[in-house]
Amino acid sequence: LKGEYDHFLLKEIFEQPAAVSRAMGEGGRLLHDFGTAKLGGLNLDKRDFFDIERIHVLAMGTGYYAGCVGGAMIEHLARIPVQVFDASEYRVSNPIVKRDTLYLAISQSGETADTILAVKEVQNKGGRVLGIVNVVGSTLARLTEGGVYTHAGPEKSVASTKAFTSQVTVMALLALLLGRMRDVPVRRGKELVDAMMALPDRIHETLGLRDRIKEIAEKYKGYGSMLFMGRGNYYPIALEGALKLKEISYIHAEGFSSGGLKHGPLALISPDMPSLFIAMDGDFLDKDIGNIQEVRAREGKVIVLTDSDDPRLEDLASDIIKIPATDEVLAPILAVVPLQLFAYYVSLALGREIDQPRNLAKSVTVE
Ligand code: M6R
Numbered sequence: 001l002k003g004e005y006d007h008f009l010l011k012e013i014f015e016q017p018a019a020v021s022r023a024m025g026e027g028g029r030l031l032h033d034f035g036t037a038k039l040g041g042l043n044l045d046k047r048d049f050f051d052i053e054r055i056h057v058l059a060m061g062t063g064y065y066a067g068c069v070g071g072a073m074i075e076h077l078a079r080i081p082v083q084v085f086d087a088s089e090y091r092v093s094n095p096i097v098k099r100d101t102l103y104l105a106i107s108q109s110g111e112t113a114d115t116i117l118a119v120k121e122v123q124n125k126g127g128r129v130l131g132i133v134n135v136v137g138s139t140l141a142r143l144t145e146g147g148v149y150t151h152a153g154p155e156k157s158v159a160s161t162k163a164f165t166s167q168v169t170v171m172a173l174l175a176l177l178l179g180r181m182r183d184v185p186v187r188r189g190k191e192l193v194d195a196m197m198a199l200p201d202r203i204h205e206t207l208g209l210r211d212r213i214k215e216i217a218e219k220y221k222g223y224g225s226m227l228f229m230g231r232g233n234y235y236p237i238a239l240e241g242a243l244k245l246k247e248i249s250y251i252h253a254e255g256f257s258s259g260g261l262k263h264g265p266l267a268l269i270s271p272d273m274p275s276l277f278i279a280m281d282g283d284f285l286d287k288d289i290g291n292i293q294e295v296r297a298r299e300g301k302v303i304v305l306t307d308s309d310d311p312r313l314e315d316l317a318s319d320i321i322k323i324p325a326t327d328e329v330l331a332p333i334l335a336v337v338p339l340q341l342f343a344y345y346v347s348l349a350l351g352r353e354i355d356q357p358r359n360l361a362k363s364v365t366v367e
Contacts, residue, residue, distance in 0.1 A: 006348075007157065007344070007348075007354045007355050008156040008157040008355045009157035009159055009161065009248070009344055009354055009355055010344055012155055012156070012157055012161050012162045013161050013162070013207070013337070013340050013341060013344065014207055015152075015153065015162050016161065016162045016165050016203050016207070016337065017200035017201070017203045017204045017207075018153075018200070019150075019151075019152040019153060019162040019165065019166050020162075020165050020166060020169050020199055020200055020203060020333070021200045022150075022151040022152065022153070022166070023150050023151055023152065023165075023166040023169040023170050023173075024169060024173065024196060024197075024199075025151075027197060029173055030173070030193045030196060030197065031193070032190060032193050032194075032197075033190075034180070034186065034189070035176075035180060035184075035185075035186045035187065035188070035189020035190035035191075035192065035193055036176055036177055036180040036189050036193075037173040037174070037176045037177040037180075037193075038177075039148050039173060039174065039177060041146055041147055041148055041149065042130060042146045042147065042148065043130075043145055043146025043147075044130075044146060046181075049178060049181055050181070051099075051100055052080060052100060052101075052102045052178075053080075053081075053098075053100040053101065054080065054081045054082070054083070054098075054100070054101050054102075055071065055074060055080055055081070055082045055083075055101065055102045055103075055104060056082075056083050056084075056085060056090075056095075056101055056102075056103050056104070056122075057070075057071055057082060057083070057084040057085065057103075057104045057105075057106060058085050058087040058090055058103065058104070058105045058106070058115055058118045058119065058122075058129075059084070059085075059086075059087055059105065059106035059107060059115060060086065060087050060088065060107075060112050060114050060115055060364070061160070061243065062108075062160040062163070062164045062240060062243065063106040063107055063108065063112075063115070063160075063163075063164075063167060064084060064086055064087075064106075065164070065236045065237075065239055065240040065243070066106055066164050066167035066168050066171065067084040067104070067106050067167075067171070068084045068235075068236035068239075069168050069171070069233055069236050069237065069332050069333075070106075070167065070168050070170070070171020070172065070174070070175065071083070071084045071171070072232075072233045072236075073168075073171055073172050073175035073233070073329055074171065074174060074175040074178060074179075076175070076329065077175040077176060077178070077179030077184055077192075077329065078175060078178035078179040078181070078182050078183075078184075079182060079183060080178060080182075085118070086114075087105070087112070087114045087115040087117070087118035087119075088114035088118070088367070090118045090121070091114065091117045091118040091121050095118075095121065095122065095125075097122050097125035097126060097127040098127075099126070101127065102128065102130065103119070103122050103127050103128060103129040103130070104129070104130050104131075104132060105118070105119050105129055105130070105131050105132070105133075105140055105144060105147075106131075106132045106133075106167050107131070107132075107133050107134075107138075107140050108133075108134045108135070108150075108152070108155055108160055108163035108167075108363075109134070109135055109138060109362065109363035110131070110133040110134070110135045110138025110139055110140035110141050111135070111138055111139050111140070111363045111365050112140075112363060112364055112365070113364060113365050113366050113367050114364070114367060115140065116139055116140060116143065117367065119140065119143055119144065120143070123143075128145055129143075129144045129145060130144055130145060130146050130147040130148075131143075131144035131146075131147030131148075132147060132148050132150060132167055132170050132171070133147060133149060133150065134149065134150045134151070134152050134155065134163050134166065134167075136149060148170050148173070148174070150163065150166035150167055150169075150170055151166070152165075152166035155362075156355065156362070157354070157355045158247070158248075158355065158356060158357055158360050158361070158362050159244055159247050159248050159340075159343070159354075159357070161244075161340045164240065164336065165203070165333050165336065165337075168332065168333050169196075169199070169333065172192075172196065172329065172330060172333075173196075175329075176189060176192055176193070176196075191327065192327060192329065192330075195326055195327035195329075195330055196330065198326070199326065199330055199333065199334075202324050202326050202334055203333070203334060203337060205324045206323050206324060206334050206337045206338065207337065207341075209321060209322075209323070209338060209341070210341055212321065213321060213338055213341040213342055213345060214341075214345040216303060216319045216321070216342065216345075217341075217342050217344075217345030217346045217348075217349060218345070218349050219319070220274055220301075220303070220346060221249075221346045221349040221350055223251065223272065223273070223274055224251065224252065224272070225251065225252040225253065225254075225268075225273060226242075226245060226251060226252070226253045226254075226273070226274050226275065226276065227242075227253070227254055227255075227256060227265060227268065227269075227273065227274075227275040227276070228241045228242040228245075228253060228254070228255040228256070228275070228276050228278075228339070229255070229256050229257070229258040229261060229275060229276070229277050229278065229291065230255070230257070230258060230277075230278035230335075231257060231258040231259060231278075231284050231287065231288060232284065233331075233332045234278040234280060234332060234335055235255070235257045235258075236332075237278060237332050237335050237336050237339070238255040238256070238257075238276075238278055239255035240255075240336055240339065241253075241255065241276065241278075241336065241339030241340075241342070241343070242254055242255035243255075244339060244340055244342075244343035245339075245342070245343040245346065247343075247357055247360065248343055248344070248347040248352055248353075248354055248357050249343060249346045249347040249350055249352055250350075250352065250357075250358075251346065251350075258277065258278075258279075258287070258288055258291045259287070259291075261291050261294065261295075262294070266294060266295075266298070269294075269295050269298040269299075269300040270298065270299065270300065271299045271300070271301070273300055274300065274301040274302070274303065274318075275295055275300055275301070275302050275303070276302070276303040276304075276305060276339070276342070277291065277292050277295075277302055277303070277304050277305065278305045278306075278335055279292065279304055279305070279306050279308070279313060280306055280307050280308065280328075280331060280335065281306070281307050281308035281310075281325065282328060285308060285310060289310070289312050289313070289316065292304065292313075292316050292317070293316065296316055301318040301319075302316065302317055302318050302319075303317065303318065303319045303320070303321065303342075304316070304317035304319070304320045304321070305320075305321045305323065305335060305338055305339070306320065306321070306322060306323070307322070307323050307324065307325045307326075307331065307334075307335075321338045323335065323337075323338060
């Protein structure tokens with residue numbers, strides 16, 4: 001039931017503090033004193049983790065982007081190389097399956113045909129696959145050797161929101177666990193545990209930006225196309241923001257890496273082509289500001305999404321969305337929330353179907 005909300009999508013966006021908390025087992029999947037995570041369902045002896053040389057993630061759509069964000073968290077904390085694959089492509093690529101590779105399938109429904117077939121291809125070649133799945137008892141949950149339920153609760157809207165943040169949260173738990181088995185010291189582990197425990201509150205604060213985001217969405221609803229840019233672990237967030245907008249508003253949207261701007265997309269910039277830049281505090285903020293200047297110099301409107309107080313951003317932005325700060329590893333989980341709200345309010349202003357966009361099904365059970 002939608003309750004006080006007009007659409008399931010808005011309800012599910014607002015359920016994210018609770019969903020992310022459930023993904024952390026309400027804290028039960030975190031061991032504060034040891035600064036690590038505990039994942040019961042992996043069905044792997046801890047010693048098996050020492051033998052993992054690489055991780056391959058298999059997923060589609062929003063699950064794929066969750067894999068990209070979470071995979072980078074694993075690389076950052078555990079220094080294990082992670083590759084993320086479009087499962088439909090993986091399955092047709094005659095993949096090289098190896099004993100020292102851990103395979104992870106990410107799926108909200110657990111019924112996505114492309115992901116199921118990629119998993120079967122790996123299993124038929126002797127690979128071990130774990131699932132990060134939301135629907136308990138689904139095909140993928142049963143097929144995989146072990147895994148972690150995201151426990152986001154039922155997701156009814158075709159556009160995935162709380163499943164995404166829950167998937168990334170589970171990947172962050174895995175990154176912490178693997179990281180602490182390798183180089184991450186207990187002190188850094190504890191810092192991350194604290195930041196994860198505080199994440200539901202930070203998401204709640206971010207949701208408090210809804211009225212501001214609604215105003216911005218109404219200004220941008222009339223454009224035929226829009227670009228989303230991000231750098232590092234905000235690049236897959238930009239791709240997810242673009243997917244959300246096109247899926248429910250039918251406005252053409254594309255995501256690019258901010259660094260890729262000059263390699264082609266800059267040619268698209270004009271007063272009729274707005275962009276949304278994710279420009280977060282950190283080592284590369286100056287680079288992001290340089291990119292935004294390039295776009296503004298060509299009269300492109302720019303919505304800036306940031307957690308930084310840098311006054312240059314205020315000056316440059318056509319519109320600015322300021323989100324709370326959190327640990328830099330977890331910040332992409334916060335950054336996606338305004339993009340979900342933006343897509344929702346643009347679609348609302350355009351009178352779209354929102355929960356049931358044309359041509360799409362909630363789970364794609366055929367290839
Ligand atoms: O159920 P799954 O997570 O396996 O679904 C994968 C994609 O079909 C899904 O994420 C799709 O891209 C969403 N509708 C995006 O919002």
